[in-house]
Amino acid sequence: MLKTLQQIARTGMVTEALPPPADEMRVGEALEARILELLGRALCIRQVDAGSCNGCELEIHALGNPIYSLESAGIRFVASPRHADLLLVTGPVSRHMEVALRRTYDATPDPKLVVAVGDCGACGGIFGEGYASCGAVSNVIPVDVVVPGCPPAPTRILAGILAAISRSPAQLGSRTNPARHLPGDRHGMRVKALEP
Amino acid sequence: MSLARWMDRATHPQPAAGFAALEVKPGEWRELAQDVAAASGKLLALWGTNVAAQGDALRAVFVAPPRALLVTVALGDGTRRFPGIEDVFPSASRMQRAVFDLSGLRSTDPDTRPWLRHAAWPADAFPLSTDAMPPSPRSPLDDYAFVRVEGDGVHEIAVGPVHAGIIEPGHFRFSVVGEKVLRLEEHLGYVHKGIERRFTEMSILDGHRLAARVSGDSAVAFSWAYCEALERMSAIAVPGRGLMLRALALELERIGNHLGDLGALGNDGGFAFGLAQFSRLKELLLRAIEQALGQRYLFDFIKPGGAHRDLAAEGAATLGRCLDGIEAEARVLRGIYEEHTGLRDRFAGTGTVLPELAAWLGLVGLPARASGQPLDLRIDLPQPPYDALDVHRCVQHDGDVLARVNIRFDELVESLRLVRQILRTLPAGAHAVPARVPDTGSVGVGLVEGWRGPVVVGLEAGPDGAIGRCHPQDPSWHNWPALEHAVIGNIVPDFPLINKSFNLSYSGHDL
Numbered sequence: 001m002l003k004t005l006q007q008i009a010r011t012g013m014v015t016e017a018l019p020p021p022a023d024e025m026r027v028g029e030a031l032e033a034r035i036l037e038l039l040g041r042a043l044c045i046r047q048v049d050a051g052s053c054n055g056c057e058l059e060i061h062a063l064g065n066p067i068y069s070l071e072s073a074g075i076r077f078v079a080s081p082r083h084a085d086l087l088l089v090t091g092p093v094s095r096h097m098e099v100a101l102r103r104t105y106d107a108t109p110d111p112k113l114v115v116a117v118g119d120c121g122a123c124g125g126i127f128g129e130g131y132a133s134c135g136a137v138s139n140v141i142p143v144d145v146v147v148p149g150c151p152p153a154p155t156r157i158l159a160g161i162l163a164a165i166s167r168s169p170a171q172l173g174s175r176t177n178p179a180r181h182l183p184g185d186r187h188g189m190r191v192k193a194l195e196p
Numbered sequence: 197m198s199l200a201r202w203m204d205r206a207t208h209p210q211p212a213a214g215f216a217a218l219e220v221k222p223g224e225w226r227e228l229a230q231d232v233a234a235a236s237g238k239l240l241a242l243w244g245t246n247v248a249a250q251g252d253a254l255r256a257v258f259v260a261p262p263r264a265l266l267v268t269v270a271l272g273d274g275t276r277r278f279p280g281i282e283d284v285f286p287s288a289s290r291m292q293r294a295v296f297d298l299s300g301l302r303s304t305d306p307d308t309r310p311w312l313r314h315a316a317w318p319a320d321a322f323p324l325s326t327d328a329m330p331p332s333p334r335s336p337l338d339d340y341a342f343v344r345v346e347g348d349g350v351h352e353i354a355v356g357p358v359h360a361g362i363i364e365p366g367h368f369r370f371s372v373v374g375e376k377v378l379r380l381e382e383h384l385g386y387v388h389k390g391i392e393r394r395f396t397e398m399s400i401l402d403g404h405r406l407a408a409r410v411s412g413d414s415a416v417a418f419s420w421a422y423c424e425a426l427e428r429m430s431a432i433a434v435p436g437r438g439l440m441l442r443a444l445a446l447e448l449e450r451i452g453n454h455l456g457d458l459g460a461l462g463n464d465g466g467f468a469f470g471l472a473q474f475s476r477l478k479e480l481l482l483r484a485i486e487q488a489l490g491q492r493y494l495f496d497f498i499k500p501g502g503a504h505r506d507l508a509a510e511g512a513a514t515l516g517r518c519l520d521g522i523e524a525e526a527r528v529l530r531g532i533y534e535e536h537t538g539l540r541d542r543f544a545g546t547g548t549v550l551p552e553l554a555a556w557l558g559l560v561g562l563p564a565r566a567s568g569q570p571l572d573l574r575i576d577l578p579q580p581p582y583d584a585l586d587v588h589r590c591v592q593h594d595g596d597v598l599a600r601v602n603i604r605f606d607e608l609v610e611s612l613r614l615v616r617q618i619l620r621t622l623p624a625g626a627h628a629v630p631a632r633v634p635d636t637g638s639v640g641v642g643l644v645e646g647w648r649g650p651v652v653v654g655l656e657a658g659p660d661g662a663i664g665r666c667h668p669q670d671p672s673w674h675n676w677p678a679l680e681h682a683v684i685g686n687i688v689p690d691f692p693l694i695n696k697s698f699n700l701s702y703s704g705h706d707l
Contacts, residue, residue, distance in 0.1 A: 003528065003531060003532050004469060004532055004534070004536075007469075007473065007525075007528055007529070007532065008469070011473065011476065013660075016475060016674065027450040047362045047367055049363070049364050049387070050365075051360075051386075051387045051389050051408065051414070051703075052364070052387070053409040053411060053412035053703045054364055054411060054701065054702070054703050054704065055409065055412025055415070055493060055495065055627055056411050056412070057362055057363075057364065057412075057415070058412065058413060058493065059493075060362055060455070060494075061362055061456070061475070061477075062475070062482075064471075064475065064480060065472070065474050065475035065476055065478070065479050066472050066475070066480075067476060067479045077361075077362060079361070080360070081358075082209065088658050092389055094316075094386065094387050094388055094389045094706075095315075095316035095317075095332050096314045096315070096316055096385060096386045096387070097357065097386050097387065098389055099366055100365065100386070104358055122264050124408075126394075126405060126409055127389045127390070127391070127394060127406075128394065130329075130389075130390045131316065131317050131323055131329035131332065131390055132316050132317070132323070132388050132389050132390035132393075132395065133390055138360040144552035150409075150495060151493065153492060164587065182705055
């Protein structure tokens with residue numbers, strides 16, 4: 001136990017500031033203020049791998065590490081679409097996942113948002129469309145934000161998620177990084193370099 | 197009978213140590229498989245193909261150190277049937293079913309259920325031998341015939357394809373009594389996206405990019421195996437610096453995945469501290485890799501002829517410093533994991549695959565080495581630069597979750613040592629030479645020990661610089677069936693932990 005506490009103390013606070021929302025990634029209509037009020041402060045995400053190579057999933061996992069610390073921004077991954085506000089979908093959508101993706105979408109309560117992640121989610125990527133691939137996520141369900149990249153870096157995915165729940169750049173100024181207000185933050189918002 | 201008499205008939209078309217090619221008749225196929233098994237060899241890959249002027253053929257890759265064998269079984273009689281070897285190599289069963297789904301060649305295995313085909317295409321169309329695939333039916337869900345367990349109090353739990361975490365899709369059907377698992381049956385194929393047919397639409401000098409995306413967590417292993425096959429076919433010698441940079445990338449991929457898994461295993465064992473610590477170390481590693489080599493994940497780092505880019509001295513220094521830090525922290529964390537009684541309780545004796553079962557099932561790679569099966573291609577069939585790298589073998593014998601955790605700690609330390617050795621001995625010179633299109637009809641195999649286990653790419657050159665056929669085989673094909681055995685008698689809540697301790701690929705398997 002002592003070693004565990006020492007390691008926690010030695011690691012300190014490593015969480016970085018949130019990136020600004022990437023409005024250029026938004027393809028759907030901006031949300032109404034009324035809905036933003038509902039979603040904006042505590043967002044629940046259901047991730048759906050609809051045919052990905054698992055590369056995007058590695059970067060989505062990284063959002064949970066202490067450096068990006070998604071949860072400290074009030075955003076968390078949930079186990080069921082019935083608990084979710086936003087679907088984070090990677091592609092290309094395989095034909096074998098088409099029904100499962102539609103059902104997941106239908107099971108998500110309104111109002112709901114969809115963020116398509118990765119080049120394959122955006123357009124089918126290197127796999128394209130074929131006998132077993134539907135290609136882009138938007139070929140199967142409506143999409144609000146597209147985050148390109150192969151795979152996109154965690155900050156890009158985060159910027160895409162934030163774009164989905166932001167109405168306009170002007171409004172962004174008021175959004176703060178909750179991590180900034182965590183008690184005991186004496187190390188600042190930076191990653192401490194590793195020392196051998 | 198022994199393997200030696202087959203070797204007398206083999207040719208050695210590839211200028212590499214340990215590789216041999218052999219053609220056998222359908223009537224000899226089972227005999228050969230039995231002789232390979234008797235010599236403690238393993239089946240690594242199996243696929244259907246169509247050879248110009250000869251028609252249907254089956255190809256297989258066996259490994260029986262100190263050699264690897266590419267076997268071609270010409271099925272020229274037009275019956276499109278071949279003798280099954282599932283009683284000799286159990287993992288062949290699903291591979292044979294996939295050969296039928298994709299190529300239309302049927303084995304004599306009595307299990308004729310589709311494996312990779314669900315409802316996306318009709319049973320009489322074969323993506324690798326039908327030119328124009330019929331349009332997909334409007335998605336009726338298919339009705340897979342799971343094996344039913346009957347008896348007092350037995351009920352089924354169906355999980356997936358969409359799982360509760362950030363995990364690839366697949367379906368698990370548990371038959372349980374109370375919380376005890378009597379039987380698990382896997383149903384995979386959900387992320388089948390037609391990779392092998394897509395390969396045939398690509399130029400052979402571009403295929404490494406698709407290979408890297410067969411299983412994104414093994415991008416280096418697959419793209420290297422692809423390039424190794426291609427370079428053998430076109431007789432290109434990759435310069436020493438390019439080879440060392442590839443080994444650097446492969447070991448960094450292993451380190452990154454092991455760090456991720458060690459954190460996730462701690463988390464699944466109820467110790468969130470482990471996830472926080474190891475995921476932080478992994479992020480620092482990815483950032484150092486990006487600084488040194490330009491990408492967090494090395495998807496397009498390996499290319500035909502060498503490496504996509506060189507490593508500068510500053511980049512090497514950054515990597516070295518980062519890895520020294522990771523090693524020191526990982527040592528502390530290993531101590532914490534070992535002293536944590538709660539974790540020990542979850543890990544020890546959970547999800548056990550004993551060495552005898554592992555040998556029979558043909559387990560490969562990391563889970564095999566946790567069950568006393570020593571095969572490591574970097575040591576037993578070393579391709580350059582591993583012939584000059586002196587890899588230390590890591591083996592555990594208990595075959596439980598704890599053994600698979602310990603193997604990761606051991607291999608993490610060993611890979612860190614190898615990276616240091618690579619950085620110290622990186623030869624000067626070019627990091628790549630120009631690639632060349634191989635002769636039409638030539639065949640090559642690449643074999644790379646990725647972080648999960650042996651990755652195989654079988655490549656056949658088509659006309660005009662196109663890919664005739666490319667078959668990537670992920671080691672998960674051999675290990676998924678073992679997971680069904682590992683959970684028997686365990687409780688349902690331990691399944692996520694056991695599953696994570698194997699961490700098998702869905703995308704790499706489903707293709």
